[in-house]
Every structure is written in C-alpha cells, then in structure tokens.
Amino acid sequence: MLLSELTASSRRLALVGLAKNTGKTVALTTLIAELAASGRRVGVTSVGRDGEERDAIDSRIEKPLVRLAAGTIVATTDELLRASAIASELLERTGVRTPLGEVVIARLRGGGTIEVAGPSVAAEVGEVGEAMLAHGAEQVLIDGAVDRRAAASPAVSDGLVMATGAVLSDDIEEVVALTRDAVALLRLPTVSAQAPAGIRMRELAGSPGDERRSVLFDIDGGEPVELPPRFVLSAPPGEVSSLLAANPSATTLLVAGALPEAFLRDLALSTRRSGRELTVVVADPTHVFLSERAPSHYLRQGVRIETLDAIDLLALTVNPVAPQSHALDSARLRGLLEGAIPSLEIFDLMDPGYRDSQRGPGPVRAPADG
Amino acid sequence: MPPREVDLSAVRPYADRLDDGLVQMSFTLPVPYSLAARRAALELAGRMGFEEPEVVHYEELTPGYTYFVMYGRCAATVDFGAMQGEGFDIEYLTEEEIERFAAEHIGRKIVVVGASTGSDTHSVGIDAMLNLKGYHGHHGLEGYRAFTTYNLGSQVPNSMLVAKAIEVKADVILVSQTVTQQNLHVQNLTELVEILEAEGRRREIILACGGPRVTNELAKELGYDAGFSKGTYPHHLATFIVRELAARVPVGG
Numbered sequence: 001m002l003l004s005e006l007t008a009s010s011r012r013l014a015l016v017g018l019a020k021n022t023g024k025t026v027a028l029t030t031l032i033a034e035l036a037a038s039g040r041r042v043g044v045t046s047v048g049r050d051g052e053e054r055d056a057i058d059s060r061i062e063k064p065l066v067r068l069a070a071g072t073i074v075a076t077t078d079e080l081l082r083a084s085a086i087a088s089e090l091l092e093r094t095g096v097r098t099p100l101g102e103v104v105i106a107r108l109r110g111g112g113t114i115e116v117a118g119p120s121v122a123a124e125v126g127e128v129g130e131a132m133l134a135h136g137a138e139q140v141l142i143d144g145a146v147d148r149r150a151a152a153s154p155a156v157s158d159g160l161v162m163a164t165g166a167v168l169s170d171d172i173e174e175v176v177a178l179t180r181d182a183v184a185l186l187r188l189p190t191v192s193a194q195a196p197a198g199i200r201m202r203e204l205a206g207s208p209g210d211e212r213r214s215v216l217f218d219i220d221g222g223e224p225v226e227l228p229p230r231f232v233l234s235a236p237p238g239e240v241s242s243l244l245a246a247n248p249s250a251t252t253l254l255v256a257g258a259l260p261e262a263f264l265r266d267l268a269l270s271t272r273r274s275g276r277e278l279t280v281v282v283a284d285p286t287h288v289f290l291s292e293r294a295p296s297h298y299l300r301q302g303v304r305i306e307t308l309d310a311i312d313l314l315a316l317t318v319n320p321v322a323p324q325s326h327a328l329d330s331a332r333l334r335g336l337l338e339g340a341i342p343s344l345e346i347f348d349l350m351d352p353g354y355r356d357s358q359r360g361p362g363p364v365r366a367p368a369d370g
Numbered sequence: 371m372p373p374r375e376v377d378l379s380a381v382r383p384y385a386d387r388l389d390d391g392l393v394q395m396s397f398t399l400p401v402p403y404s405l406a407a408r409r410a411a412l413e414l415a416g417r418m419g420f421e422e423p424e425v426v427h428y429e430e431l432t433p434g435y436t437y438f439v440m441y442g443r444c445a446a447t448v449d450f451g452a453m454q455g456e457g458f459d460i461e462y463l464t465e466e467e468i469e470r471f472a473a474e475h476i477g478r479k480i481v482v483v484g485a486s487t488g489s490d491t492h493s494v495g496i497d498a499m500l501n502l503k504g505y506h507g508h509h510g511l512e513g514y515r516a517f518t519t520y521n522l523g524s525q526v527p528n529s530m531l532v533a534k535a536i537e538v539k540a541d542v543i544l545v546s547q548t549v550t551q552q553n554l555h556v557q558n559l560t561e562l563v564e565i566l567e568a569e570g571r572r573r574e575i576i577l578a579c580g581g582p583r584v585t586n587e588l589a590k591e592l593g594y595d596a597g598f599s600k601g602t603y604p605h606h607l608a609t610f611i612v613r614e615l616a617a618r619v620p621v622g623g
Binding site: 259 | 527528529530532533534536537556557560561563564565567568569570572573586587589590591592593594595596597614617618
C-alpha cells in the first residue's frame with residue numbers, strides 16, 4: 001500500500017520527526033507526488049521550513065526540494081511565495097507573523113519548487129489547516145519541524161505519520177528502542193470520556209490558560225484538590241511527596257498543561273515508596289515530556305499516564321541514513337522496528353522496494369531534477 | 371556613490387567601480403613562506419572561481435605557514451531582489467526612541483524573562499542583552515525604563531523557565547543556546563516551545579533565541595519568533611520587542 005492511500009482518510013495529516021534529518025520532507029514530497037498523480041487537491045503547510053536548499057545548522061546537508069503541482073493550496077510567507085516565481089492566486093493573508101514574514105494562503109496557478117514556511121504556533125497551524133480545507137483542499141499536509149510534536153496534537157491534525165532514522169544513533173538497537181518509546185508515548189491509553197476524570201479533564205482542557213489548575217482527585221468521590229499554580233512545572237521534589245501524603249485517597253491527577261519528566265520522576269519516587277498507584281491524565285500525548293524513560297518505566301513504579309485525546313498514528317517512515325555520518329541497513333532496521341512495535345505500517349520511502357510498488361511517479365529526490 | 375544604478379537582480383562585489391567584482395581576501399596556507407607558496411595561493415584563488423587573482427601581500431606567519439592578502443575578480447552574481455523582505459529588515463531604534471515608542475504604543479512595563487537553558491553553561495549572551503552593564507557600551511534591557519527583566523542565569527530547565535514566565539506574566543522569553551550540530555541543543559530549544567504550547571501560552575508570549583549560529587531561518591524552523599546572532603546589541607533586541615508587541619496588541623488593548 002502507498003503512504004498516500006494509508007493516510008487518505010486524514011483530512012489534516014501531520015508529519016512529525018523524532019529529530020532533524022529523519023526524513024519528514026521526503027515523506028512530504030512522496031505524499032505530494034502520490035496525491036498529485038491521483039489528482040487530489042492538497043493544501044501544504046510547514047511548522048518549520050521546507051524546501052530550503054540546505055540545512056539551517058549543517059550547511060553541508062542538502063535538503064529535498066518541494067515541488068508542488070498547479071492547483072495546490074499552500075501556506076507560506078509572502079516573500080517565499082514571491083521568491084518561488086510561481087504564478088499564484090492570493091486567497092488569504094493570515095496575519096500570522098514569522099521571522100521570515102507574514103503567512104499567506106495561495107492557490108498555485110503553475111507548478112514548481114517552493115520553500116514552504118507556514119505558522120509555527122500550534123493554534124495557528126490548526127486555523128490555517130482549516131482555512132485551506134475551506135478554500136477547497138481535499139487534504140492538508142502539515143509538515144513538522146526538527147522534533148516538534150505540537151502539529152501532532154489532535155487539536156491541530158487528524159492523523160500522524162512519524163519519521164525516525166539512523167540520525168538518532170549509530171547503534172541500530174538504540175534507534176529501535178528510542179523509536180519504540182516514542183511510539184509508546186503517542187499511543188498512551190485514553191481516559192474514558194464518561195468517567196469523572198474524563199469529564200473533569202474535558203472541562204479543564206477547555207478553560208482559558210490563566211484559569212487552568214491541575215487537580216488531584218479521588219475517583220470514589222471526595223472533594224477534588226486544586227494544585228497551586230505552576231506546581232507541575234516547578235514543584236521542588238519534597239513537595240510532590242508531601243502532596244501525595246496529604247491526599248492519601250487520591251487516585252488521579254489531572255494535569256492542565258505540560259507534564260515534565262522531572263515531576264513524573266518525583267511522583268514515581270513517591271508512589272513506589274508508598275506502594276500507591278496514581279493515574280496522571282493529560283490533554284494529549286504532546287503534553288508529556290519524556291527524554292529519559294519510557295511510559296512503561298513509570299507504570300512499573302505505579303504511575304499510569306493517560307490522555308484525554310488520542311493521536312491517530314498511521315505510519316512510521318524510516319530514514320536509514322544519517323547525513324554526513326553513517327547509514328544503517330534499511331531492511332534490518334525495518335525488521336527490528338516491526339518486531340518492537342506492534343501493528344504499525346513502516347516505510348522506507350527511498351527504498352527501491354517502496355518505489356517499485358508505486359503506480360505513480362517516484363518521490364522527488366534530492367536534489368529534484370538535478 | 372556608484373556612478374550608475376545598481377542592478378539588484380545581479381549584484382556582485384565592487385571596489386573601485388560598480389560591478390568590477392573585486393574581492394579582497396586573506397587566508398593562511400600551511401606551507402613555508404616561498405615563491406612556491408605564492409604560486410599555490412594564486413592557483414587556489416583561481417580554483418575558488420576568482421578571475422585575475424593577485425597576491426598583494428604575503429608573509430611568514432610562523433615557520434611552515436604563510437599568510438596571504440589577495441585580490442580577485444568575482445564573476446558570480448546574486449539576485450538581491452529575490453532576497454529582500456526576508457526576515458526582519460529592521461531599522462533599529464536608539465535607546466531614547468525605544469523608550470518613547472514603548473511609552474506611546476505599549477504604555478506599561480514590558481516583562482522579559484531570559485535564561486541560558488538546559489545544559490548550556492554560557493550566560494554571556496543573556497547577560498549582555500539583559501544586564502545593566504550590557505555590552506560594548508550599550509547597556510542591557512535592565513537599564514531601560516520600558517522593561518522589567520528577569521535574568522534566570524544558566525542551566526535553567528525549560529519547565530522552570532516557563533513557570534517563571536507565567537508567574538511574572540512575561541511578554542517575552544529570551545533564551546540563549548549555543549547551537550551545534552548535535553541534536554541535543556536544538557531539541558532543548560524545541561522543548562521550550564512545546565512546553566509553552568502544552569501550557570497554552572505560546573501565542574501570548576514573544577519567544578526569541580540567541581546564540582552564535584542562530585539565524586532567523588533557524589528560529590523559524592525551531593518555532594521561535596526571532597533569532598539573534600553575533601553582532602546583536604541590546605537595542606536591536608529591544609527594537610524587535612517593542613515593534614512586535616505593538617503589532618500584536620492594539621493601542622489600549
């Protein structure tokens with residue numbers, strides 16, 4: 001199956017990488033080429049920048065060009081649109097300001113290569129995605145940036161393609177382990193929407209930022225306890241265990257904003273010592289910040305992380321090459337990932353095996369057309 | 371002044387007259403000071419694409435090394451017209467102008483929280499931008515009437531930085547990070563953005579990053595509102611902040 005077929009039902013599809021140079025842009029250009037071949041009208045935006053000639057940090061790395069077909073709707077800055085020299089019809093000025101200029105939405109009259117730089121703020125990405133659908137795009141592709149996950153939030157996109165690759169480590173087992181943990185984070189279990197915790201969390205998520213307070217409560221009734229402002233972000237270690245000790249019957253913690261690993265670590269220390277179990281609920285997986293341990297580690301210590309809304313992870317793409325560094329064996333990497341991650345489609349879009357399976361034109365390779 | 375109009379679609383260096391393409395360059399070769407070294411420099415300049423390369427000065431730097439000053443004619447051109455308007459082509463305000471602009475358009479103290487985040491132990495950049503002492507005779511934002519500043523120092527975890535910014539109702543978060551080709555540094559910068567997003571605060575806070583390799587292109591990619599690199603003075607940053615805030619907040623809003 002082609003990546004575009006697998007992801008066709010997602011009106012707003014996000015592409016997110018685990019790091020720079022994991023192949024997000026190749027996934028984007030592959031989707032664009034496949035969708036163009038099947039005659040679908042797409043909208044394209046980027047949380048970062050796409051189609052630039054060279055990497056912004058390591059100028060030795062050439063990036064894939066982004067070639068869009070006539071009729072494509074694009075969100076990029078007015079300067080980049082002009083610099084592309086592609087004839088276009090301006091549909092909307094968004095008022096979104098970026099370091100590279102104001103974001104506009106345009107319909108291309110001709111085809112060509114273009115640098116795409118849309119809004120970076122998640123809420124604005126969501127709005128621009130909706131606007132492109134309203135302007136007639138059948139599917140909107142939202143390319144992420146670096147390792148930014150905000151575009152994967154269910155508030156912004158309906159489905160996700162994640163990119164991983166050899167750039168994570170020169171040790172294939174390490175690449176597999178890091179990818180498996182990242183997938184586990186995206187697939188955190190969801191809290192039942194009808195349960196008291198789910199209902200309360202829905203209210204919390206919908207309230208204005210200023211008024212959001214994390215809440216500790218007891219599933220079997222009992223008065224919920226509002227945590228002090230910014231407690232989850234900045235509580236000193238001792239205070240986390242004091243909080244739990246003061247609320248012995250609390251079973252659930254609803255986290256209004258971000259859940260940093262430092263807090264989770266303190267929480268897990270307390271639950272393990274006291275032999276308690278605690279469920280921590282966040283709005284969606286993009287609110288959880290883990291860089292040291294996987295969710296399963298905290299589960300073993302008595303902390304279960306749940307989310308209000310799930311992310312629909314549709315596929316994983318693999319770049320077996322770390323630019324300017326090393327390459328791993330694509331088939332072996334995919335095989336190990338398939339073994340470690342249940343029921344997820346895994347693609348190496350640059351592999352001859354994938355390209356042969358295509359009926360349409362091949363993905364745009366870097367540099368396109370030489 | 372150049373005697374004729376500049377063709378912005380084909381810009382090249384000039385020294386004596388417009389479009390002469392003359393470039394002065396200097397470099398060192400790890401070879402002994404000799405006529406052979408001079409020939410090597412000429413050939414190298416030719417391979418760099420310079421026409422009519424000329425060595426105007428060369429000397430022994432230290433035994434085994436020769437330093438050259440050369441001229442060469444550059445035939446290549448760039449289309450400047452295609453680049454104009456990218457990024458913030460700001461005309462910087464002076465300190466007095468910034469104070470006046472802020473009083474007129476913002477009308478309250480602008481709160482700036484700065485830190486070197488994560489594992490970065492360098493606080494020099496943040497100190498130069500924020501502290502009264504400032505940098506090269508330009509004092510930092512602390513010395514302006516328009517700003518209230520909080521300098522949290524170095525190695526500040528992102529979650530702590532965000533907590534402080536929320537606590538003091540910051541208008542601006544300024545982080546300094548030495549970006550290298552290691553993903554770690556970049557990921558520390560993106561994590562800050564993502565925590566602000568998760569806290570629902572990204573839209574209301576102006577987020578700027580600074581560091582030796584931080585360009586506006588990189589800032590955009592990382593999800594920041596602006597990037598500041600070498601050569602930035604506090605009044606450059608202040609100009610950006612007051613203009614950006616004024617553009618976001620309608621007068622009286």
